[in-house]
Amino acid sequence: MERESFEQESVAAVMNENLVCIKVDREERPDIDAIYMDAVHMMGVRGGWPLNVFLMPDAKPFYGVTYLPPQNWVQLVNSIRNAFENHHTELTESAEGFAQSLQMSEMEKYGLQSDGAAYSVEVLDAMFDRLKARFDEMDGGMDRAPKFPMPSIYKFLLRYYDVTQNPEALAQVELTLNRIALGGIYDHVGGGWARYSVDGEWFIPHFEKMLYDNAQLLSVYAEAYSLTKNPLYEDRLRHTFDWLTLEMRNEQGGYYSALDADSEGVEGKYYVWEAEELKEVLGDDFDWFASLYEISDAGNWEHGLNHLHLTKDIEIVAKNKGVYFDNFENHYRETLQKLHSHRQSRIRPGLDDKILASWNGLLLKGLVDAYRASGHETIRESAVQLGAFLRDEMFKDGTLYHTYKNGKATIPGFLEDYASVSEGLVALYQITFDEAWLRLAETLLDKAISNFYDESDGFFFFTDEKAETLIARKKELLDNVIPASNSILAHALYQTGTILDRVDFVDSADSMLDKMSRLLNTDIQVGTNWAALYCQRVAPTAEIVIIGPEVDDFRKDFDRFFIPNRVMAGTKSTSNLPLLEGRTAIEGRTTIYVCYDKTCQLPVFSVEEAMNLLSKID
Numbered sequence: 001m002e003r004e005s006f007e008q009e010s011v012a013a014v015m016n017e018n019l020v021c022i023k024v025d026r027e028e029r030p031d032i033d034a035i036y037m038d039a040v041h042m043m044g045v046r047g048g049w050p051l052n053v054f055l056m057p058d059a060k061p062f063y064g065v066t067y068l069p070p071q072n073w074v075q076l077v078n079s080i081r082n083a084f085e086n087h088h089t090e091l092t093e094s095a096e097g098f099a100q101s102l103q104m105s106e107m108e109k110y111g112l113q114s115d116g117a118a119y120s121v122e123v124l125d126a127m128f129d130r131l132k133a134r135f136d137e138m139d140g141g142m143d144r145a146p147k148f149p150m151p152s153i154y155k156f157l158l159r160y161y162d163v164t165q166n167p168e169a170l171a172q173v174e175l176t177l178n179r180i181a182l183g184g185i186y187d188h189v190g191g192g193w194a195r196y197s198v199d200g201e202w203f204i205p206h207f208e209k210m211l212y213d214n215a216q217l218l219s220v221y222a223e224a225y226s227l228t229k230n231p232l233y234e235d236r237l238r239h240t241f242d243w244l245t246l247e248m249r250n251e252q253g254g255y256y257s258a259l260d261a262d263s264e265g266v267e268g269k270y271y272v273w274e275a276e277e278l279k280e281v282l283g284d285d286f287d288w289f290a291s292l293y294e295i296s297d298a299g300n301w302e303h304g305l306n307h308l309h310l311t312k313d314i315e316i317v318a319k320n321k322g323v324y325f326d327n328f329e330n331h332y333r334e335t336l337q338k339l340h341s342h343r344q345s346r347i348r349p350g351l352d353d354k355i356l357a358s359w360n361g362l363l364l365k366g367l368v369d370a371y372r373a374s375g376h377e378t379i380r381e382s383a384v385q386l387g388a389f390l391r392d393e394m395f396k397d398g399t400l401y402h403t404y405k406n407g408k409a410t411i412p413g414f415l416e417d418y419a420s421v422s423e424g425l426v427a428l429y430q431i432t433f434d435e436a437w438l439r440l441a442e443t444l445l446d447k448a449i450s451n452f453y454d455e456s457d458g459f460f461f462f463t464d465e466k467a468e469t470l471i472a473r474k475k476e477l478l479d480n481v482i483p484a485s486n487s488i489l490a491h492a493l494y495q496t497g498t499i500l501d502r503v504d505f506v507d508s509a510d511s512m513l514d515k516m517s518r519l520l521n522t523d524i525q526v527g528t529n530w531a532a533l534y535c536q537r538v539a540p541t542a543e544i545v546i547i548g549p550e551v552d553d554f555r556k557d558f559d560r561f562f563i564p565n566r567v568m569a570g571t572k573s574t575s576n577l578p579l580l581e582g583r584t585a586i587e588g589r590t591t592i593y594v595c596y597d598k599t600c601q602l603p604v605f606s607v608e609e610a611m612n613l614l615s616k617i618d
Contacts, residue, residue, distance in 0.1 A: 361420025
């Protein structure tokens with residue numbers, strides 16, 4: 001629409017004559033986007049972007065649309081001008097009605113209330129059964145197209161499996177992650193995932209690469225690898241990290257927002273191949289490579305173009321097609337690297353080089369999880385550098401800022417920033433045992449409680465109480481492709497509160513989860529990140545404390561295992577942290593304490609012994 005309408009002088013002239021045109025970057029101002037998206041839903045319009053909303057001079061909305069072709073757009077603009085001049089009273093009344101509806105509380109809107117019920121596996125089973133009814137058991141994911149990766153769904157399923165050992169949950173996660181890892185939504189040449197698949201088979205993506213998708217998928221694949229040891233998952237972790245480092249990282253250690261889908265005005269041109277070009281690049285390797293990916297002169301997609309896509313593991317495909325040979329896997333990787341080097345000479349997609357605190361917080365958590373699963377020290381180093389970037393460049397005078405560009409942080413942070421960065425920092429503490437990260441997380445959470453908390457319902461507003469006044473102050477409660485800021489915050493409060501013995505943090509997380517429980521029992525798809533936290537509350541959380549000279553080696557050994565319901569604390573000597581206070585390295589030996597609700601088992605001196613203790617707890 002930008003290309004077809006806004007950049008056309010004749011269309012722009014009509015707009016400028018009749019409207020005050022305001023363009024909002026929804027990623028820089030998600031608070032504005034949320035208000036007017038709610039408004040168009042109230043108008044009966046299916047939401048989406050571009051989002052075009054017509055407002056009265058007091059910013060109250062009276063009409064909205066998404067995409068329109070140029071002729072229809074010009075007609076609408078003229079009609080709006082006519083209505084404003086000749087039916088002003090009706091428009092004013094309509095806008096006032098929508099504005100009043102926007103003031104409805106989320107508690108009322110979603111029918112939330114405190115149940116006060118105890119956490120139970122039976123409730124979890126019911127949640128899973130409702131989610132299972134929407135599984136695509138052929139291609140993975142949910143039964144819809146286009147197909148979006150939904151990391152919080154997979155996060156819930158992994159935790160539900162940990163609690164119940166229900167094989168159906170793990171089977172669906174593995175099916176989905178395998179298809180997302182092998183399909184065309186993954187960039188086989190350069191690493192990283194595209195935004196979504198336009199079809200139901202994960203074949204052709206919308207080629208835009210978003211930081212928030214890749215950040216969350218790092219976490220999911222890391223957990224899945226810790227559980228299954230599937231080498232495919234570790235490979236995707238490593239190569240996605242390489243792509244992030246090469247193409248998305250700035251000099252100070254922060255990460256850019258997105259790569260466009262288009263280059264040279266054509267979507268996907270950077271990523272697809274003509275068979276003739278592949279022949280020139282690959283030479284003698286073309287035939288077996290073309291067989292693997294069903295490359296042809298006619299193309300496996302459209303317009304004679306080929307896109308790399310698999311449905312099964314590469315070794316299985318190679319053997320089925322009779323092209324497997326000695327040293328195949330190394331040669332296959334070298335062939336992809338040859339394509340990557342060649343592709344670098346193409347005109348690249350545009351880079352959205354703003355850095356968002358919230359998305360970088362998600363990535364901080366993703367890097368921590370990827371390091372835990374893989375043990376690659378370069379990933380831990382990048383996580384520490386990202387933590388330092390967020391602290392040094394985006395946290396100023398007690399305020400976390402939302403966006404950073406051209407050396408400057410701007411726009412005071414939203415709840416999503418405080419929530420995501422806090423969760424990332426408490427995770428970063430647990431792979432470094434540097435208490436400064438934990439204390440910074442505590443500072444951000446205290447600020448969130450001070451400036452975003454609504455005492456009337458126990459949830460948190462999306463905007464700071466000192467922020468610009470808009471026509472409504474909203475709360476974000478429902479999980480989507482990115483989980484709701486309130487659910488991310490609940491996880492951060494629970495983790496940090498458990499380590500620091502901040503009962504107020506844990507109580508706040510529990511209170512929010514309690515109020516969401518009824519909604520989870522009716523429509524879990526809008527609350528899977530909440531449901532993941534529910535899994536942690538069904539059973540006691542393991543508090544793993546390591547003290548002694550080999551603290552980092554022991555921690556790294558622990559991190560190989562899939563233990564989602566645990567927090568870790570450690571020190572080489574002594575610490576005043578509540579979990580560490582009064583505990584020592586017995587006789588100078590590195591000592592492990594496994595505790596639940598601050599009550600510890602007998603200390604042990606090896607990870608194997610500690611894992612035995614964990615396995616005996618129901």
